[in-house]
Amino acid sequence: MITIKDIARVAGVSHTTVSRALNGSPLIKKVTRDKIERIAAEMNYVPNYNAKSLVTKRSFTIGLFFSSIDQGTSSSFLVDAIKGISHALDENYNLTVHGIDGVRNFGNIQPQRFDGILVMSQSDEDNAFIYHVKTIGIPLVVLNRQLEDPGIMNVVANDREGVREAIDYVVSQGHRQLAIIEGKPGFKSSTERKQGFLDSLIAHRIPLNSDYFVQGDYSIESGYAAMSRLLSLPEPPAAVFCSNDDMAIGAMNACYAHKISVPQQISLLGFDDIMFARYTNPALTTVRKPIADISELGTKMLIQLLLQPDTKPQQLFVKTSLVVRDTVADR
């Protein structure tokens, strides 16, 4: 393995000069820099990042932590996240991936091991981890889940606005009896999405019917159960907004079971645009949560934070988009 000293020898300079030349120091004369760069390239020099890290105290690694590695749901999250992050990260940074639940002792999470940390959060159970990271002072960005704490950089989708737009669309298609299957109680995302639903209804002066608000918990099964309840109503709704796609899939299955055809007899709207939304039958109309964009923006914010540690934490919202497919009928 060749080192800067090897290069120094053939270039006839000191290894310090080589170091400086290769790191773009303005101190070095152009001709020597060019010569050294040429030689380094010829010798296929690759810097030893451990030595670099040892002295600069930067690890050149960013850690991505996500809620659970063992729970089955929402797997496409992770791929999209990695996609977005890779786009924003330059090649001599390493991205390491961990499940938060796999971290047995927080002691291993140390500034010397991570230049920065991204948390793809899905539940407030992550808070203990998040505060540990914050406490020991590693630059941190939390993605996907809206935080109450304004002291932490946070990038999320604008759920409320996204849902409002989607419901506006459903209303514009002529539906006025709208129901909602709500998300898991206590989750910020649940209330945000519900708010967006209400925003639209109120804006359109649609009277609120308490029968049309039913509880779910983001699981397929809860979507099935909730939809069954709605279908058994004396006057079932014309359209149902499901607070996530999983529940929409459950709801669709409930419709099949009750011989109700979608969207002819009832319209369905999801949220997330998971990969499978395109494959349901009929294909699900839904609100796309741009995980890749969120991750990319979050990574950029993290890099910003690395360069200027005193950057003020903010809460950034990424716009969602409505994906019109086949589950909302036009009347």
Add this chain to the structure above:
Amino acid sequence: MITIKDIARVAGVSHTTVSRALNGSPLIKKVTRDKIERIAAEMNYVPNYNAKSLVTKRSFTIGLFFSSIDQGTSSSFLVDAIKGISHALDENYNLTVHGIDGVRNFGNIQPQRFDGILVMSQSDEDNAFIYHVKTIGIPLVVLNRQLEDPGIMNVVANDREGVREAIDYVVSQGHRQLAIIEGKPGFKSSTERKQGFLDSLIAHRIPLNSDYFVQGDYSIESGYAAMSRLLSLPEPPAAVFCSNDDMAIGAMNACYAHKISVPQQISLLGFDDIMFARYTNPALTTVRKPIADISELGTKMLIQLLLQPDTKPQQLFVKTSLVVRDTVADR
């Protein structure tokens, strides 16, 4: 940040002794070791891995490379892979994740940066990368895709056997007019799965009908197209084996479009058991490819390879399992 020298100072020993004590050297007396360990714990000592790496020439990081980071398909692969790997990897190893297509120059892939590399391969376009890794001598295990080269550690599913068993099952349900939608031409997995299909048909003395062999390319669209062709046959098959789940989903959609009900009029069988297989309507009967198990076993082999570099490369097969759901009718 506290170092072994700090510990040495309070313990009244040299830092060498601390290093030895903390690394389980047999040279150290039990009482000193205990004392040092106690002090280290009290001081919340965490070793500096960069310093360690610099001198031991081990990086404590394993790289996971997968074919493409930007292609949309088979996302659950990655999560399952990370799951399996995390299980087998002890906590002071870091797992870094990269798309092979994101690697702009191979020069960055260096022994000093990776103790070992896992490649989750999906196409033979990965070969250039694989051989680069092999050439520079980084311990390597290729997962998921069967290699011709016996010089590389390789862990894959036993596709052929898995398909044979699945078709045996379909036959046992009373179907005898069996069709196959084949995978992408030139792919090892395509021929393996086809072989499994043939194995079963031959074992059951079912005559081969050339109309029932149609080409696909693993995409949903190709599944749709292939199924349309089969349905337009004067005598459509009773059951169709799709060489992966994506094509099965396409095929199912084709059935819907042709008003053919699954499984009443035609049975469908997939391969992979992607996450969505459970959510299709009806839920897809398929052959489960145990990605997590493959990854876990692969990781164990890699660790073996790290400990004993002269371990003979082998090709390991992990058994698939048939997941019976609702798309194969019982006659």
Add this chain to the structure above:
DNA sequence: GAATACACTGTAATCGTTAACAATTCACTT
């Protein structure tokens, strides 16, 4: 009671890099 062996601990060099500080070179002034 000295020699020897063994068990344990310490000294100092090393890994490949950066960076504070010192030294040299060079082009201008005067």
Add this chain to the structure above:
DNA sequence: AAGTGAATTGTTAACGATTACAGTGTATTC
């Protein structure tokens, strides 16, 4: 021709660990 300051380059000491080698102390042997 010497002085000055700026522009380059070099010397050397870190960074935090491991490890070859040297040293100490104690028990065993004769």
